[in-house]
Amino acid sequence: MALSTYSFLDLSGSISHPTIGSYLFTGEGVGDINISMSTDRSAHDVASDGSVMVSKIAGNNGTITITAQQTSPLHFWLLDWYNTLWSLPTSEWATTSMLLRNTSTGGSHTIKGISPQKVGDTPYQQQGQRITWTLMAADIQHNSK
Numbered sequence: 001m002a003l004s005t006y007s008f009l010d011l012s013g014s015i016s017h018p019t020i021g022s023y024l025f026t027g028e029g030v031g032d033i034n035i036s037m038s039t040d041r042s043a044h045d046v047a048s049d050g051s052v053m054v055s056k057i058a059g060n061n062g063t064i065t066i067t068a069q070q071t072s073p074l075h076f077w078l079l080d081w082y083n084t085l086w087s088l089p090t091s092e093w094a095t096t097s098m099l100l101r102n103t104s105t106g107g108s109h110t111i112k113g114i115s116p117q118k119v120g121d122t123p124y125q126q127q128g129q130r131i132t133w134t135l136m137a138a139d140i141q142h143n144s145k
Contacts, residue, residue, distance in 0.1 A: 008032075010104035015077075015114075017096045020084050029072025031130045033100065035109055035140060037062040064098065064111060064135040070123070075131050082116050094138060106144065113138025 008027055016022040039059030044052050068075040085093065096114035101107075120131040 005104055006102075007104050011100065011102045013098060013100040015081070015096060015098045017081065017085070017092075019088060019092055020081055020096075023074065023077040023081075025074055029069040029074055031067035031069070032065075033067075034065040035062065035100075035111075035142075036065065037140060060139045060141065061113075062137055062140045063117070064114070064137060064140075066133045066135070067130045068133070070129055070131050075120070075133075078116075078120065078133050082119050085116065096135075098135075098137075108143045110141040110143060111137045111139065 008030075011033070012024075012026050013033075014022050014024050038061050039057060041057050041059075043055045043057060045055070046052050066074070066078070068078070081096070085096075094113045094115040098109070098111040098114060100109045100111070114135050114137045117134040117136050120133040122131065123129040
């Protein structure tokens with residue numbers, strides 16, 4: 001029987017903007033990161049006689065959803081990134097990139113054209129919470145081993 005292992009601790013990555021700078025993270029204070037593609041790659045058109053026309057659709061855009069503890073360095077970096085990005089010229093709005101790599105699986109993601117969908121919602125409660133950041137990306141590449 002084959003055995004495989006996975007650990008979020010094996011995830012490392014960087015978020016970079018040419019003017020703002022970079023954030024290197026290894027999962028500290030991060031709850032999870034989800035990569036989601038937005039464009040369906042295939043569509044079927046069914047004619048009245050039942051014949052099917054299959055369309056192959058291009059598009060590598062999607063979203064990155066990051067949940068981080070509200071006291072984490074990543075959350076504070078994203079907040080500074082958002083505020084600074086808003087004040088920069090529009091031409092810099094989608095010039096952020098990200099690289100995620102997991103050494104236990106060998107997989108990685110190269111992501112370009114990142115912009116914030118909105119600032120993460122801020123909870124004020126009895127206990128500390130997690131902040132969810134949704135980032136939109138123009139180009140997401142899935143890389144295997």
